[in-house]
Amino acid sequence: MKIEIITTGDEVMQGVIVDTNTPWIAERCHMFGHEVVRHQAVADDAAAIGEALVAASKNADAVVVTGGLGPTADDITVEAAAGAFGAKLVMHEEVLEEIRRFFERVGRPMSRSNEKQALVPEGAEVLPNRVGTAPGIKVKFGGAWFFFLPGVPRELYQIFDDSVAPWLKEGAAQAISERVLRCFGLPEASVDEKLSGVDLSGARLSFRVKFPEVILKVVARDADPAKARQSTTLAAGAIREKLGVAIYGEGETSLAEALGAMLVERKMTLAVAESCTGGELASRITDVAGASAWFDRGAVTYSNRSKMEMLSVPEDVLRAHGAVSEETAIAMAEGLKKSSGASIAVAITGIAGPGGGSPEKPVGTVFAALAAEGGVRAHERHISRDRVGFKQFVAWTALDLVRRHLLGA
């Protein structure tokens, strides 16, 4: 089925509130195998609402409309819909009784304006609201099924799950299989290039940047669920083959989480020393529940003195090569490895900007070093990002350095 979603409300139009109802509905429609063909949002204006509804009835098989079912004067969705399609509004006695009972239950007086909420288009089906006063309404207008639902999220969710979702499920012709792969270290354009022409076994690939990573999704539909699943399995395999080690995980896993699982498996621990990332690396690590099993400590050494005191970086290394240098990064990692006793110590030093750059070491320069049983490795990178983006990207780079080390990559 083709589905359109319409939101009404001045607050949405003026950007006062972010409309999270529409993505919530869209995700469910998509999950049931339907195609969401358009969203529209319009102000609390009868003409604008009517126009949007009529356009939707020509564009889609089903239309989900949220907002404007409340008791106040600017709640006009049902009236506008009846006007646009020439339908008559009738007082629904059972709904009126429900609303009366609702107010008795919560011990508040029912206002006259609540009676309006019992007006429904003639011939419409009423969808019960167990958590508020406005019921949902299901009605066929101009060849499309319309579902009118309240804009209050918890009321919307309840009515949708109870009364709309089963209808959508029934109407779904095909099963859907979906796989999400997470990729770090390759820019979007390179991912695109590497995957051009790859055989996806009938699945559909989409990807998006969620800085600093790229998230790939393969979706397959088939009347036979096993076939849909087989398509995504084959497609995911083909993608992994092309992108190799750049795919760090699947589903909702974060890079730090994937790394943590590898360390736990190997019974290893990690310590980090940060200059330019200033705690960002440690914080991404400690976002992972249970990180204490594999994360020992972090040192945020912003001053030269703290590098000497906390990490035993020799003063002459700092003097000879500067705080931002491969030599200092190595000394930081080695010092921390020794003092912490962790299996692996990783260290970062660089220039996050906007100040502090020089012709030899411009803003964006970063050195990372990793000290482990087998010795030390280091690399230099140049990251062109604002301060906060630089910190995020470099923190991920450090996590990835450890991950690749464990993989022998």
Next chain:
Amino acid sequence: MKIEIITTGDEVMQGVIVDTNTPWIAERCHMFGHEVVRHQAVADDAAAIGEALVAASKNADAVVVTGGLGPTADDITVEAAAGAFGAKLVMHEEVLEEIRRFFERVGRPMSRSNEKQALVPEGAEVLPNRVGTAPGIKVKFGGAWFFFLPGVPRELYQIFDDSVAPWLKEGAAQAISERVLRCFGLPEASVDEKLSGVDLSGARLSFRVKFPEVILKVVARDADPAKARQSTTLAAGAIREKLGVAIYGEGETSLAEALGAMLVERKMTLAVAESCTGGELASRITDVAGASAWFDRGAVTYSNRSKMEMLSVPEDVLRAHGAVSEETAIAMAEGLKKSSGASIAVAITGIAGPGGGSPEKPVGTVFAALAAEGGVRAHERHISRDRVGFKQFVAWTALDLVRRHLLGA
């Protein structure tokens, strides 16, 4: 002016991502006194995009379109627009050169697919993108002005602020004055209560939660810019009087930035010791450009051994009171103050969850301690948030503890 906003992208249609660009744009259009008459969102489908654009050109004076300007095969907005309005696409040599230079600057090879981003409708004006490759495009189609902008938020924001906002401002009939006040430590409902009935001198107040803070905005419009400014000045003063020390700053200032300015003024430095916040506190501090002037170091001490080794916490304190205790928080702050020589040391220990709680010390328990010249102070809090929200809130609480200490509050 009547304005319509259009978003393109399969991921929006499928509910994979919440479209926060549209409310961001809508808020600005509304602020400049224009009426946003409709939002539309459509999939990456040339026919659907074309139809939406044509409908918008009949409905509005200006149309802001986001998404689909990237280098990949599913980025088709400009092509679809040219098709819908019968415009010719031409290679814009300067833009192509800009894209080449961008890749040189970031030291990555330019892919062939990036060339597509230099194709613009004949006669269009190019709006520079300083942070990415896809430029914005301004062009008149079917009687309406169209602004095509990238969907990547930081690119969108930059191009909009540089090239669209001035155009919208010019088209506005009235002068607008705006003041933004930032508040931490009071829940939204308390802010609402404290401000009910306050005289806003004709300005309009709105506020929203941007976790963990509450952001208040006062806006006044007047044909006379001085009068508009006077309204917001008086309103901001009245709000500050009611909320007092909970207002930590104005405009784009962060809490860490406000604190940094206070420390610099007093020629003081700060060191932090974190257990449960795991680097989040240090990372928010080091987000501030120039933080090295007042931030000395941070210790992320996840293990007991690291608390003893990095902060000289006595083993018997840990044994007698546990790692999550007021006594340990105080020992952490005092140990760090002594070893770092910073003017102020602040320490955090607590239980972020989801595991690790007990009946006496449930998940969400946190102890903070501050050691300074005059001695040490500590407090206990209970924060009911998920792990990441807990870390963020507690980090802000620690910054606020230092700020209030400096204010003698």
